[in-house]
Amino acid sequence: MGSARRRPPAIDGVGASRFQVPPGPSATVLDALCAAFPAIPASQWRERFARGHVLDADGHPLPANAAARAGLELHYYRDVPDEPLIVGEAxxxxxxxxxxxxxxxxxxxxxxxxxxxxxxxxxxxxxxxxxxxxxxxxxxxxxxxxxxxxxxxxxxxxxxxxxxxxxxxxxxxxxxxxxxxxxxxxxxxxxxxxxxxxxxxxxxxxxxxxxxxxxxxxxxxxxxxxxxxxxxxxxxxxxxxxxxxxxxxxxxxxxxxxxxxxxxxxxxxxxxxxxxxxxxxxxxxxxxxxxxxxxxxxxxxxxxxxxx
Missing domain, CATH: 3.30.2350.10 (Pseudouridine synthase)
Incomplete structure (x- = not known):
């Protein structure tokens, strides 16, 4: 039996999100992500790829032009520009x-x-x-x-x-x-x-x-x-x-x-x-x-x- 894959480490306390490429016409991983998340512009996804924030199932950074196939498992880190800070201690x-x-x-x-x-x-x-x-x-x-x-x-x-x-x-x-x-x-x-x-x-x-x-x-x-x-x-x-x-x-x-x-x-x-x-x-x-x-x-x- 193979060893269980460990999820990528958190960055600044934020864990990576999991994504599985669905069946469809997407030629690249970038295409698949843009199709799945239309509210996020392609330029923002390219920045994430450039920072190494889109990973394969083993935690290795992927290039934006990596080939997509149905069922391919990815991890990515979210970011939100100008995120509000919450006052109060946890x-x-x-x-x-x-x-x-x-x-x-x-x-x-x-x-x-x-x-x-x-x-x-x-x-x-x-x-x-x-x-x-x-x-x-x-x-x-x-x-x-x-x-x-x-x-x-x-x-x-x-x-x-x-x-x-x-x-x-x-x-x-x-x-x-x-x-x-x-x-x-x-x-x-x-x-x-x-x-x-x-x-x-x-x-x-x-x-x-x-x-x-x-x-x-x-x-x-x-x-x-x-x-x-x-x-x-x-x-x-x-x-x-x-x-x-x-x-x-x-x-x-x-x-x-x-x-x-x-x-x-x-x-x-x-x-x-x-x-x-x-x-x-x-x-x-x-x-x-x-x-x-x-x-x-x-x-x-x-x-x-x-x-x-």
């Missing part, structure tokens, strides 16, 4: 031979996406720790702060991924949202969530539920309540959609119940949602594990008043 709360637990600030994406490549939680952690085998075991929204669990050791990764697949991990969030005085708590909200419009929003529809959230009230103020949210399932934007559907959209949410394009574009007031704790039985030795975020949520001050 802290490592726990690290052992198998797991790393990070506490991320609002607005920091977990992995590269869209206009964020270098300044992501994953890239920061790779730069900070030097561990280029890090892989997030789950995701939280860029707008959400709090805990993210990473696998360090590839050989035990599936055992920890199974915790999420089999719902053997307890995820608890804190949220600030308007009061819901007419409801009894704790309550469980179930619904069917599907893609909405625009493509990055979700919505509830009639049909068999595919999402479930348990909701408790922790404290009650005149303007807002503090909630504990436990997602049983893991649908995109599930907590945000469920709270908005109940009539208590999470404070600072630019997507629900209505889209606020201005707030979404400029990263204004942070979404008052925190991935507060993760608890599970370790699949390797059976010990009870529980991790708590060191962050807190603070309601916006009333107009004309500063923080107390």
């Amino acid at each position: 802290r490592v709360l726990h690290r052992d031979a198998h797991l790393l637990v990070a506490d991320k600030p609002h607005f920091l994406p977990v992995v590269p996406a869209g206009r964020f490549v270098r300044d992501t939680l994953l890239a920061r952690l790779v730069r900070q720790t030097g561990i280029d085998t890090l892989v997030p075991l789950h995701r939280i929204d860029r707008a959400t702060a709090g805990l993210v669990l990473f696998s360090v050791e590839p050989r035990t990764r599936d055992a920890y991924q199974a915790l999420f697949r089999e719902r053997r991990i307890r995820k608890r969030y804190a949220a600030l949202a308007p009061a819901l005085p007419g409801r009894s708590f704790p309550l469980t909200h179930c619904s069917r969530i599907v893609r909405g419009e625009p493509f990055f929003r979700m919505r509830e529809v009639d049909g068999e539920p595919n999402s479930e959230t348990r909701i408790e009230v922790l404290s009650r103020d005149a303007a807002h309540w503090r909630y504990a949210l436990e997602p049983v399932t893991g649908r995109k934007h599930q907590l945000r959609v469920h709270m908005a559907s109940l009539g208590a959209p999470i404070l600072g949410d630019p997507l629900y119940p209505d889209l606020d394009e201005t707030a979404l574009a400029q990263d204004g007031a942070p979404l008052q949602l925190l991935a507060q704790s993760l608890a599970f039985e370790d699949p390797l030795d059976g010990t009870a594990q529980c991790f708590e975020s060191e962050q807190s949520l603070f309601a916006p001050s009333p107009p004309g008043r500063g923080p107390g």
